[in-house]
Amino acid sequence: MKSPISALLAGVLLIAVVFATAHAQSDLSGVMKASVGVNGVWFDGPDNHVPRDIEIGGTAAASLSPHISAVGALYYGFDKSYIRWVVGPRITATDVNDPNFSVGLGLSYRGASEATLRPNEWGPDATVGWKPWPAANNGMPPSRMSKVTLGGQGWYGLDSKRIGALLAVRYNVWKQSRGGGM
Amino acid sequence: MSKFFDPVKIVADAAGLPLDVILDALHKGLAQVPGVDPDAAIAKIMANLPATALLEAGQAALAELGDISHGHLNPRQHASDDI
Numbered sequence: 132m133k134s135p136i137s138a139l140l141a142g143v144l145l146i147a148v149v150f151a152t153a154h155a156q157s158d159l160s161g162v163m164k165a166s167v168g169v170n171g172v173w174f175d176g177p178d179n180h181v182p183r184d185i186e187i188g189g190t191a192a193a194s195l196s197p198h199i200s201a202v203g204a205l206y207y208g209f210d211k212s213y214i215r216w217v218v219g220p221r222i223t224a225t226d227v228n229d230p231n232f233s234v235g236l237g238l239s240y241r242g243a244s245e246a247t248l249r250p251n252e253w254g255p256d257a258t259v260g261w262k263p264w265p266a267a268n269n270g271m272p273p274s275r276m277s278k279v280t281l282g283g284q285g286w287y288g289l290d291s292k293r294i295g296a297l298l299a300v301r302y303n304v305w306k307q308s309r310g311g312g313m
Numbered sequence: 314m315s316k317f318f319d320p321v322k323i324v325a326d327a328a329g330l331p332l333d334v335i336l337d338a339l340h341k342g343l344a345q346v347p348g349v350d351p352d353a354a355i356a357k358i359m360a361n362l363p364a365t366a367l368l369e370a371g372q373a374a375l376a377e378l379g380d381i382s383h384g385h386l387n388p389r390q391h392a393s394d395d396i
Contacts, residue, residue: 162388166395190395194388196377198370202394224370227389235393236367260392282396301395 160307165191166280168301170206174248175293184208186215190301197227202237213245221258231262239286249291256286260301278303 170186188206195201203218219239225232235258242251259282266277280301287294328335336355343351380387 161390162386164390164394168395192391192394194386194391194394195381196374196387197389198374199377199381200391200394221394222370222374223389223391223393224367227373227391230390231392233391233393235391236370258393258396260394260396262392280392280395282393284396299396303395 164306166301172297231265252290258284
């Protein structure tokens with residue numbers, strides 16, 4: 132797709148249609164969650180003036196089926212003062228019933244405010260997430276540490292032919308409960 | 314299994330050798346190991362290789378698209394979705 136704006140709009144429209152349809156026909160409990168966190172990020176490219184940075188930001192995810200999720204993220208790069216965002220679908224390639232470790236493969240649209248981090252483009256990515264302190268399955272409220280996720284991600288830009296990678300720490304701040312509450 | 318995702322074919326292509334040669338060599342090698350059924354071992358290797366897992370995940374996701382398109386959501390909690 133040539134225009135990044137049209138690609139972004141198409142992605143947002145697709146997600147909106149899915150949610151509108153789902154909201155009309157079924158319970159959305161347990162679908163959505165949001166986290167905040169920190170990244171150490173590395174960007175490839177000989178003319179890239181942002182080879183690495185520390186980012187803070189937030190992620191949101193909607194699990195639509197056991198294997199399919201829609202994910203989005205917005206980050207701020209501390210050192211070079213940029214904003215970077217990612218949105219796209221993801222397929223979980225490991226045990227979908229394991230909430231504490233998974234590998235996801237996605238096709239994401241990535242954009243940035245910093246010219247050297249563009250073009251805004253589509254590209255495949257692979258993501259690993261691990262909860263080192265999983266919630267105890269004893270009916271007690273989850274501990275704070277159970278909301279921590281460690282992970283990493285690598286991606287490839289289809290237009291720029293450049294790769295990127297990040298290591299991340301996340302803290303889950305909101306999860307739609309199975310009981311219908313927030 | 315789709316030949317596109319066949320891990321043994323990928324190895325054969327990378328080596329520049331026909332698939333039959335790779336499979337035959339693998340079979341003969343495993344047959345030398347006492348107590349190993351080469352056919353069963355090859356089947357187990359194929360079933361546990363990452364490419365097979367990815368293929369299965371892709372097939373499962375395709376099957377789930379139908380439910381999503383009808384508005385039937387069946388969420389799971391994935392640690393990788395937090396990243």
